[in-house]
Amino acid sequence: MPFTSLGLAPALQKAAAAAGFSNPTPIQGEAIPAILAGNDVLGIARTGSGKTAGYVLPIVHHLRSIEAPRHREPVVLVLVPTRELAHQVSKVFESFLPAITPRLSCLAITGGSSVNTQMRTIGRAAIVVATPGRLLELIGKNAVKLSSITTLVLDEADKMLHLGFKDEVDRILALLPANRQNLLFSATLSEPVKHIRQLLLRDPHVIEIPEDETADTIHQIAYLVPEIKKGPLLRYLIKHGNLSQVLVFASSTAQVDRVVNKLIKNKIEAGAMHSKLSPQTRLHHLEQFKAGEMRVLVSTDLLARGIDIDFLPCVINYELPRSPKDYVHRIGRTGRADHPGDAISLVSPEEMDHFKLIQKKTGKRVTLLHGDAIDVRGC
Structure with missing residues (x-):
């Protein structure tokens, strides 16, 4: 039609x-x-x-x-x-x-x-x-x-x-x-x-x-990785996957800032998005990201809903959200308007039970790979 x-x-x-x-x-x-x-x-x-x-x-x-x-x-x-x-x-x-x-x-x-x-x-x-x-x-x-x-x-x-x-x-x-x-x-x-x-x-x-009528264009994948190795694996995926526009979700403002600082120290352009930033800074970071001037935007669930980023190719859950609905909202930033997108989750052993619950509630089985098998040295 x-x-x-x-x-x-x-x-x-x-x-x-x-x-x-x-x-x-x-x-x-x-x-x-x-x-x-x-x-x-x-x-x-x-x-x-x-x-x-x-x-x-x-x-x-x-x-x-x-x-x-x-x-x-x-x-x-x-x-x-x-x-x-x-x-x-x-x-x-x-x-x-x-x-x-x-x-x-x-x-x-x-x-x-x-x-x-x-x-x-x-x-x-x-x-x-x-x-x-x-x-x-x-x-x-x-x-x-x-x-x-x-x-x-x-x-x-x-x-x-x-x-x-x-x-x-x-x-x-x-x-x-x-x-x-x-x-x-x-x-x-x-x-x-x-x-x-x-x-x-x-x-x-x-x-x-x-919900399943709007999620067919999202390719979901997860990596099982110890919490301490999430940072290096994130940087590996961005660098070796040549990802040019990545929205990363973390659970708290402090974690967002830590992830951003590590990315910048490793020469990956990144910015933060959370409620403790001024409205002007938040809007500036979002506009930079949308325009492709910022490679990675790391956010709390502030951007999990209601924000439209055209053709966003990749969303990464650095940490899992509290509820399956929040997971759906997060990954829904990609795969929009019939354009395919990737949703990647970094899952620690402590998060596995919660990740299984998310899959059960969303009705989507997600491929789980072992992040420990990846050589992340230098990342």
């Missing part, structure tokens, strides 16, 4: 083709027609399944006929849990808006940036992509009003609620006009998400994409 069959305006079809979209993913194939029809939508699909474009394209389609919004009164509100996701979603909107109209703009509103600058630039933005706390701060300063919102999107809703944003989300919902379209996207249908669904959605079009 090509994008041309979904009902999008010809200019958007052309823009989607130019951006590399040929056939819609399962979530896009169902969500786009439902949103175009004006339905509320509940979409359950793991990150990496194409959810963002699945709601951005039909929203932009609907904005074709509107005039510039009133000052400080956007018409579309997208709530997200993290700064990084806010900037990513905003860029997707900005990439498609020119195909429809040069009059409309999108603004990311997040903490960690100057509130005064955001107050000055919100102006006539038609679309606001925001983290809940900073949005409420701007509302408290009368810098933005929500009385003209016609479309509300809650993206990564399960993560947003897990991070403790429920009270903020409830306060924002109370400020919105009753007559609007509501779009709720989540990787899981947890109890908090079920509560928000009942509160928010009216006779929604429900889409549930099984």
